Amino acid sequence: MSSERLIYLPLGGAGEIGMNAYVYGYGKPGKERLIVVDIGVAFPDMDTSPGVDLILPDITWLKERRDRIDAIFITHAHEDHVGAVAHYYEALRAPVYARRFTANIARRKMSEHGHPDEAVTVVQAWPEQIKAGPFTVAFLPISHSIPESSAMVIDTPEGRVIHSGDFKIDRTPGVGEAFDDALWADICKDGVKALICDSTNVFSPNAGRSEATVGPEIETLVSNADGMVIATTFASNVARVKTLAVAGERAGRSIVLLGRSMNRMVEAALESGVMTDFPTRIAPEDARGLPRENLMLLVTGSQGERRAASAQLANGKFQGLEAKEGDLFLFSSKTIPGNERGVIRIINMFSEKGVDVVDDSSGLYHVSGHANRPDLEQLHSIVKPQILIPMHGEHRHLREHVKIANAKGIKGVLAVNGMMIDLSGNEPKVIEYIDTGRTYLDGSVKIGALDGVVRDRIRMALNGHVTVTVILDADDSPLGEPWVDMMGLPEMGNSDSPLADVLEADLAQWLNRAGARTLRDDKALNDGLKKVARQSANDEIGKKPEVTVVVSRLS
């Protein structure tokens, strides 16, 4: 007999920052009914995923069980939580639930993929509950750097589970709901089986600061500025966008929004009602005639993205507006590790224009949206779970978070992507390891991260590429000599002859000496010519290129 069990399975976000995707299940082993919490993306980089557009979780396991999925819940509208929802809607075909603002963003994504609004159901916050198979699920407001972020209160036959989503504890968040101590205490008062908890800031030792502390600093900065002020932050940080806009308005400046997502997020916040009193905006074309000291631009591109408004302004004009000597550029944002080079590039370009750049280094103009270590401990104390499973973090974050839990007498469980945990009974257990990974959206096609496609691209980037062409007649005799076409390789080698000439001479020599058996054998020819080309290049330029051999046989 196999009794029913409660399982937890991270498919993304546990062992990395980004690409969150968590599965809960209840039922007999192998027949659990499933719900999914968040289905986000991660972003590619040149080092590991050149040419890739977006990184999605590998949902092979879920697809094979899609008839058992009762619902997908989205905690908030950040890309690393909602970004894959439209890409996988057809594959999973499960109803998607989200609160108003999140649903607004999710529906825009669905619509871009041709899916209807009905794909996403709007849910109110607690006390509304959604029945999803054996689960009863509610959205419990929690503060974060985007409106209507929510923890999920998941009631199961094994007890209540709380999935924190991304959060900080902010009692004065500006836009959106303050952390409600009384409500949280009430919801947790009858005992919580497990807290699945954000871990990204576990190494930040000091208590986090409220969004409200940022406003006065920004107002001082903006009111002391002489020229035009340009400020950037994540567009989805609607509270910050508003703080910036209000600071501009109070300093007698007209507000201009630049960049697609900046406009879209402010619209979504107004449409969904999470924000009501945003300062009047003017269009870029109306701003051109105004004195610089009466302008404040709120722009996309806080991470140095090459096509965003900040990069374009650093480069030259954007929508007719231009930064000039004496202007001020404010990064009201943190640079995500890996994006430093892009951000620094923009700062230097502004420096060349004589624009003063203020960034986060003073700590005055930005606060994090995630709970620092003392804030995590505060949540642990409020929730008092039997079990704590850290999520959303690299291995080092999860491990540290487990240590904190254990030190406080809470059973900490380190579960990375693919580890299925049985939460039933008294002792959580790892019961299965699921193959997980990453799926690349590459142009319009989805490919596996380990398919070898991207590996080949990286090799061409490191080593360059040579095409070797050989034509053989009907008797398997070479017709003329082999020739090469190169890409990404220097024209001249160490012997001061054109590299192509040297390769062709070496290839011709090899081909002349090749026996009849080799000439008849495509694989032997291919291997031989490739080896000669690589060795010859290595002698000439100290580098072994990737080689494509094209053998044409006339018959």
Next chain:
Amino acid sequence: MSSERLIYLPLGGAGEIGMNAYVYGYGKPGKERLIVVDIGVAFPDMDTSPGVDLILPDITWLKERRDRIDAIFITHAHEDHVGAVAHYYEALRAPVYARRFTANIARRKMSEHGHPDEAVTVVQAWPEQIKAGPFTVAFLPISHSIPESSAMVIDTPEGRVIHSGDFKIDRTPGVGEAFDDALWADICKDGVKALICDSTNVFSPNAGRSEATVGPEIETLVSNADGMVIATTFASNVARVKTLAVAGERAGRSIVLLGRSMNRMVEAALESGVMTDFPTRIAPEDARGLPRENLMLLVTGSQGERRAASAQLANGKFQGLEAKEGDLFLFSSKTIPGNERGVIRIINMFSEKGVDVVDDSSGLYHVSGHANRPDLEQLHSIVKPQILIPMHGEHRHLREHVKIANAKGIKGVLAVNGMMIDLSGNEPKVIEYIDTGRTYLDGSVKIGALDGVVRDRIRMALNGHVTVTVILDADDSPLGEPWVDMMGLPEMGNSDSPLADVLEADLAQWLNRAGARTLRDDKALNDGLKKVARQSANDEIGKKPEVTVVVSRLS
């Protein structure tokens, strides 16, 4: 009549961090005798220079004037100051001067390139002076994160110029010379024409800390550790390496050096006499039998370099030694912007092994080797130059440093790479713009950064590569159909057919419709086939690959 003039020309390092190369000249315009201060390298990355081994300054201008170069002076042995000296020795053929330790490192490089020891002349510190054309030059000790760092005191017919080199003001530096206030005051007492000054830490607002503050913290950490301790820092930071080793020794641990540069730098420091009393080391093979709590490994790889000892230990064994649960790994170093991903990767790999990692975030276990803003101001006050030219920094650093100088009544001059400044008379002037840039060491070949070679590699990494082959007979008629070979592209496209099949069908269709004039014209064929292949791929996979067209004509 054109009178003689004193010129300053940065060829690298002014507008970037790394790749330092500065030229001073004196004489009639266009006939100045020249000296070079430092000739360093920068390091490549996947984003901008995939496959490149090393980035060197473009010395075209210098090569064309090499008969006018009287000497090359190297301030210290960091790669970004000495790294290009052997690569350019043949091109410049000028005598190289350095102090003992720096010369030791420079000679190792010369020797790797087959150049004799005599290529580098060892010079004592001030008061020894070298006559170099119209210049008299001395090495003035200044503290930094490597032994025997020196400022250059350059006496010219226009007065004394001081080139700071990289520095901090450290009166208790551990290994090497303390900053000597009396000596500096004496050297500057008769007036200094210009101070050319390190700018890298100009945005750090607090006074820098001495190397001596690090020792006690590291000792506490190491003596409290239970398992094996592994520590990394820049190997060239010999003072830190010694601090770490002494901390290990005091905690009753045997010291093992791992990694080529770690061994080489300690050897160089002992050989050149800058360090005398380094704790006894044991060989890795002797360490294997010892209890873990009696071991301390000092390893290379503080920047997460993939092949360094730290990465190999994170991955598995290195020279028979292995990190295990309960061990401690210390980054006694700062992560250079751009290297975050590599460092974080290693931290997570250690985390998976159960190894605790301590990094610089607490500020306890590392101090910078560069002067922070208050330290820069201190040097300005000691030197009291008429003119201050910031060097070694990105544009933002140079600009900020100029502001600081101007605020104190010193004439600040912002000179980036390629700007030739006339320092004669009372008013410094930009008199010429020299084309500068970067030279890539790519395998064993030097190529220009803008030659297009690396651009093509980046394109292949982003877009993949297709070879299209077509054979035409003597009458310019296609012999069979075109075919394609792909690299770095998905096998299947959106139509669920193999991508190669779709491309070949589209190419065949185009070729069948091509007129006789197109078939006779290689360029028209090439352009047409390339366009079709790119368009066809774009329809199928949403991506336009790089295309090599190979047209073979039988005759």
